Amino acid sequence: LVLLEDEVRDDARETLEYFTAQGVALKVISGDHPGTVAAVARRAGVPGAEVGVDARDLPEDTDELARVVDEHAVFGRVTPRQKRAMVLAIQERGHVVGMTGDGVNDVLALKDADMGIAMGSGSEASRSVAQLVLMDDRFASLPGVLAEGRRVMNSVERAANLFIYGTVYSVLMSAVVSIVGVEFPFLPRHLTLVRSLSVGIPGLFLALAPDPRRARTGFLPRVVRFAIPAGLIAGTAALAVYFAARSVDGSTLTESRSSATITLLGVGLGLLVRLTATLPPWRWALVGAMALATVAAVAVPPIAAFFDLTYPPSAVWWVIAVVLVVAQIAIRFVPVATDGDDEQ
Numbered sequence: 001l002v003l004l005e006d007e008v009r010d011d012a013r014e015t016l017e018y019f020t021a022q023g024v025a026l027k028v029i030s031g032d033h034p035g036t037v038a039a040v041a042r043r044a045g046v047p048g049a050e051v052g053v054d055a056r057d058l059p060e061d062t063d064e065l066a067r068v069v070d071e072h073a074v075f076g077r078v079t080p081r082q083k084r085a086m087v088l089a090i091q092e093r094g095h096v097v098g099m100t101g102d103g104v105n106d107v108l109a110l111k112d113a114d115m116g117i118a119m120g121s122g123s124e125a126s127r128s129v130a131q132l133v134l135m136d137d138r139f140a141s142l143p144g145v146l147a148e149g150r151r152v153m154n155s156v157e158r159a160a161n162l163f164i165y166g167t168v169y170s171v172l173m174s175a176v177v178s179i180v181g182v183e184f185p186f187l188p189r190h191l192t193l194v195r196s197l198s199v200g201i202p203g204l205f206l207a208l209a210p211d212p213r214r215a216r217t218g219f220l221p222r223v224v225r226f227a228i229p230a231g232l233i234a235g236t237a238a239l240a241v242y243f244a245a246r247s248v249d250g251s252t253l254t255e256s257r258s259s260a261t262i263t264l265l266g267v268g269l270g271l272l273v274r275l276t277a278t279l280p281p282w283r284w285a286l287v288g289a290m291a292l293a294t295v296a297a298v299a300v301p302p303i304a305a306f307f308d309l310t311y312p313p314s315a316v317w318w319v320i321a322v323v324l325v326v327a328q329i330a331i332r333f334v335p336v337a338t339d340g341d342d343e344q
Helices: 012-021 032-046 062-071 078-093 104-112 124-129 139-179 188-210 221-249 252-276 281-298 302-305 313-331
Strands: 072-074 098-101 115-119 132-133
Touching: 012 032, 012 139, 072 281, 078 104, 098 104, 098 252, 104 124, 104 281, 115 124, 124 221, 132 188, 132 252, 139 221, 139 252, 188 252, 188 281, 221 252, 252 281, 252 313, 281 302
Parallel strands: 098 115, 115 132
Antiparallel strands: none
8 A cells, every 4th residue: 555645844834823813704716626635635624624726627707717716725736827817807896915925837927926925945937926935945934024024014104104194294384484473383403393292203114013903905005094194183283282372471481482382392202102002011111211312302491492392481381281182182082093983
């Protein structure tokens, strides 16, 4: 009795369980006998691998083919053109398709998939058309690849929110000041401080932070939905405090500008808390560090003198407190992707 058996790697089940938990639908497509493919898939832990579908019976119609692929997980006797047709059929249903393969028979499907993944020991043709090549031939490397991709994409979106909202409030304040005809509420050094503590330094740490949330389409609409209202809130709050400080008897231009700077820093901290809601508790260390730096910029005389900041009058402090409370309430209504409304 001669027994021929396909070897299933020790980390295969764990890797497939990870992708299943992440909502990835697993499909096994092979040119081998459907029964053989199904048996190996069951040992590997592929959900729905009880029965293998013979690709010779697959329909030609794209809609029907997509329905069959959705309903089954294992397919045998699949030709290269059928592999490509299956990828295209799933894509037409709005799914993002990742295809792994190592042979010439997989080239057509690898090329048309949203993410073609080839093995380092595979054929030269499969490696040349793939977007990603696993040099160690380990399928278990993909969870790390997925996590890194999500980190990069989510970090870019979070950084875009921070930078573009700053552009919005700058445009708003420039327009209002030009119309009213008063001195600009900030010196360049004030804006350097605000952008560093609200955008630059937090953006650096957030770009390195892991973020396991699924990548979603609609990057630009989400950024615009956040940046425009957030920028309007920040700009309106700073201008309100600036004009209120100017109306106080005896208040100087430096005090008025300092009041607007403090207000803008306070709004920036609130937006930072809103944007980091999905991150682990260490985010509070980042927010706390930025808050301490804000206090130091006003309270420590050498730093305050460098940034040309001074204590506002007591009456203006009350205005700052009220405006910041209203701004923080308004920030809660600014749509952010972390709210889960786009998680599908």
